[in-house]
Amino acid sequence: MKIPLYKKLHSILREHIMTGLYKEGDLLPSENELCVTHNVTRPTVRQALNELVREGYINKHHGKGSIVAIPSKEAGILSLQGTSSAIGKELQTKIITKPYIAKWDDPFIFELSKDERESGCIKMERIRLINDVPVFYETTFLPNMNLSGFCQRNFENKSLFKILSKYYGIEIRGGRQRLRAITAQGTIAKYLQIKKNKPILHLERKMVTSKTNFSFYCSLYCNTNHYTLSGDF
Amino acid sequence: MKIPLYKKLHSILREHIMTGLYKEGDLLPSENELCVTHNVTRPTVRQALNELVREGYINKHHGKGSIVAIPSKEAGILSLQGTSSAIGKELQTKIITKPYIAKWDDPFIFELSKDERESGCIKMERIRLINDVPVFYETTFLPNMNLSGFCQRNFENKSLFKILSKYYGIEIRGGRQRLRAITAQGTIAKYLQIKKNKPILHLERKMVTSKTNFSFYCSLYCNTNHYTLSGDF
DNA sequence: CAAATTAACTTGTAATTACAAGTTGAAAAT
DNA sequence: ATTTTCAACTTGTAATTACAAGTTAATTTG
Known part of the structure; x- marks a missing residue:
């Protein structure tokens, strides 16, 4: 090349x-x-x-x-921030369902290109915990394009961004996000270990990457009781 | 030149x-x-x-x-977007309390510089309605620095951004935002015309401007039942 | 010694030339 | 008529040269 x-x-x-x-x-x-x-x-x-x-x-x-200089990374992307206590030490990632090949939901949360729809979808569910308390419940959707060995990788306590960058040369360039406040129900309440009808944040996000025509998506439920979603722009 | x-x-x-x-x-x-x-x-x-x-x-x-192409403006800043119906036509801004000079809340939602604290605060409360249904309840805080005649201006159905740009030459350069999901209580439920304990979104935002050391702030409650907060990054 | 000058750096702007590589539509071959 | 080829575009990459302009420190001057 x-x-x-x-x-x-x-x-x-x-x-x-x-x-x-x-x-x-x-x-x-x-x-x-x-x-x-x-x-x-x-x-x-x-x-x-x-x-x-x-x-x-x-x-x-x-x-x-x-x-x-140090690049202020992930500008605009909302990420977790502790409201008061120190953060960073006790962040864990737990895999609910390992990456597997599936069909795209129809309708999907964002519009998909023909290429994306035809290549199928890699799906994966994770929970993020801080001090052993679940804060995120996140479903990630990636188009199944040139990601050899992706499903076999170990994501436990690893950053998806870093894996995509390190092993596939994919960097996040931008994207789009949508936010809603909803009440916790069924599965989500269970995963986040909170009572039904507690308010939670629902974030849907599209990530556009450095690889042309390669975007990936996530749907994220966040318990903002102790931590907030925050970001620079 | x-x-x-x-x-x-x-x-x-x-x-x-x-x-x-x-x-x-x-x-x-x-x-x-x-x-x-x-x-x-x-x-x-x-x-x-x-x-x-x-x-x-x-x-x-x-x-x-x-x-x-059309540049997607205000990247990173979350703004309103209709989930399904057409948006843009029926957006109204209603003033709850006209701008008035006050003291900064203590503690304030963001850290303030000495200059900001000493100059005092211009406070203002507004509601945004779409098709006559309230969606935002917003409190804006500006440091009282070189904003002559600001309190006398008419903000009804006018954009604060545009007024700052047009009359004071102030442009938004960046900022920081924090998000939480909470349940509507008392005043907020009343202003947003929703039932108590309905989930709403609370957004706290700091805006850094082109004018050196001039930032302003807002605290915003949003009913995301029919519309979402969304933005590019 | 202190201030001013200067020389030796640095990045910024700009013209010129050359070829590589993707795109498109017209001309030629089938 | 359809396909193939090709010429004429387009932008991408890269070397070369030249001077302008900001920064710094050593040197000269008072």
């Missing part, structure tokens, strides 16, 4: 930033230095750097250089 | 798209044509077009051309 030089350089530099070779606040090598070390010309280097700026990995300063 | 050629071209083309000279779906003149008509070279044209792509005004297709 033929990968453009600026894309190669871009992923090399991004890798160096992500692995910590270049740390936050560091000055990246100058454009001319990068030209020499990677044997390309300045327009090519600049194309790679512009991508990094766009993604938030660096900030450029006229006359000074490129400074490494 | 010295404005780069690619920026000039960029704003010319953006203007043409916004005024409708190039409509959605139209094919933009080719890069070489733009070179001739604007008397610049292709790298310059491409730089201008790349900006337009980044902003969502056009999509480029290898071998084909640049197709005009």
